[in-house]
Amino acid sequence: MMVLLPIALIVSLQCGSCSIGPIDVFKAIFIDKTSVNHQILWNVRLPRVLVGGVVGMCLALSGAILQGVLRNPLAAPNIIGVSSGAGFAGFVILIVFPDLTRLVPAGAFIGALASTLAVYSLAWSRGVQPLRLVLAGVAVSSLLGAGMSTLMIFYPERVHGVLTFMVGGLSARSWPHFNMIWPYALAAISISIFLPTRLNILSLGDDAATGLGVHVERTRLILIAVAALLAASAVSVVGLLGFVGLIVPHMCRKLVGPDNRILFPASLFCGAIIVIICDTIGRVLLDPIEIPVGIIMALIGAPFFLFLLKERKKSA
């Protein structure tokens, strides 16, 4: 996987409306800084690919953490309210205050963290049980979902603007976006280096984890906070890209097993690779029309995931 990531990166940089050879890619980025190729690569493709990679990492790691901490294979960043919070905040800005569109990422980020906090405190009762958290998440999400639908009904003429935000896309993402998310991503990923063993132990059950000296509530809070931070920073930049956080950790679990010490890095790499590849396909397939990466991911990812599931059954 570590080999695949640079390959995906380079291939993605080559492809586009105007394709550039692998050697020219290096030349254009590092040596010949005046060429047209440099303009295309440096200002358009490179930041977009980097944003895609970081977003993929964030969402995949966030999903891996949440599936472990909630002991629920269906857990994904949207289950703790991240997506619905970001979505609602994004909708309000895009539909009600269309003049403030540039504030969408910041608003979505705050919305995501706020709704996660709401879900967490609603689930609290002498500690947070995973099931209560999942249920509170579903309830808050459907409430915010109703809010989004209401907005769409009241402002039908502005619905088009929110569609791309809903599907999730990397179109026109550039350096400002990258600079916005990498500090959060780096912080959250660095914290997560210390967490996999604790998450492994937590998955044995609360009582067994306490017996082994893991502070259950504190660890759970930290894990959820890290997952929320990762997902919020990703969602704020690309919109409601749902699929990566659910499927990539599962794919990785099939490939490398359930040990979070290996699963975390595997999810990071795999998430980046998949988002970059899918975005590349989306750009090239119907050129000059761009297909949002969220759609490509569901189209390719879902069948691939079903294939993995089937393979696993045969070998077991």
Add this chain to the structure above:
Amino acid sequence: MNVFFVKDLCVHFGSKAIIEHVDFTVKKGSVTALVGPNGAGKTTLVRVLSRTLKPQSGKILYNDKDLFTLPTKQIAKTLALLPQMRFIPDGLCVQTLVEYGRFPHGGNNGTSRKEDRNIVQWAMAKTHTLHFRHTPLARLSGGEQQRAWIAMALAQKPKALILDEPTTFLDIAYQLEILELLRTLNKETGLTIIMVLHDLNHAMRYSDSIMIVRDKKLRSIGPSHDVLTRESLRMEFSIDSDIHWDSRNNCPYIIPHRQIHHEGAL
């Protein structure tokens, strides 16, 4: 010297009381068996001692320090648990589980230091789990799983061990083997053991002290021949029985005859 000192302990869930005003002490190096009918509060009591459930009121001292203010990782260096409620993650193999037992001692993944590796080996050898150490836990039988969990607890190298029904799911040979193993560890290393048992004969044979818990209260505590008498078996367990002396194992032996239906009870 007391490992546990418990004073006026009360636990309730919502408005429902589970444990009311319980006092007792557990001596260092002793084996204590908790017995009592279903729903009496045995599991709740051991969960409180395990610090996995916080009581509403009362005092619990562990080695003369407040159990709920000590850092949990520090407690885990000397106190190991075998809880009843636990999960088995998909694909987790026995050796990995046993390695988690080294977590409180700072060996982050249980394999970093030679000492950790030796202890993990020792724990698996003691519980006869070595030959399936690479098998996923989920594919093992109930008894094999139980031994793997006990190996994990032993890998913590605890001075005290709390077990909630350690012999459940085991066939009779392994029941004896586990209880013998615990007794041996107790004799050889002075390990203090507190366990919930269902089989009264096991409790009498393998413990120094028996606690009868029934109806939210600690009904009696003491050596088996004082606590388990024909009269108390009739009162607390609703059985009519004879008590014989097992001269081979030097302990009393209960032969139950029939259930008694108390007037107005239940």
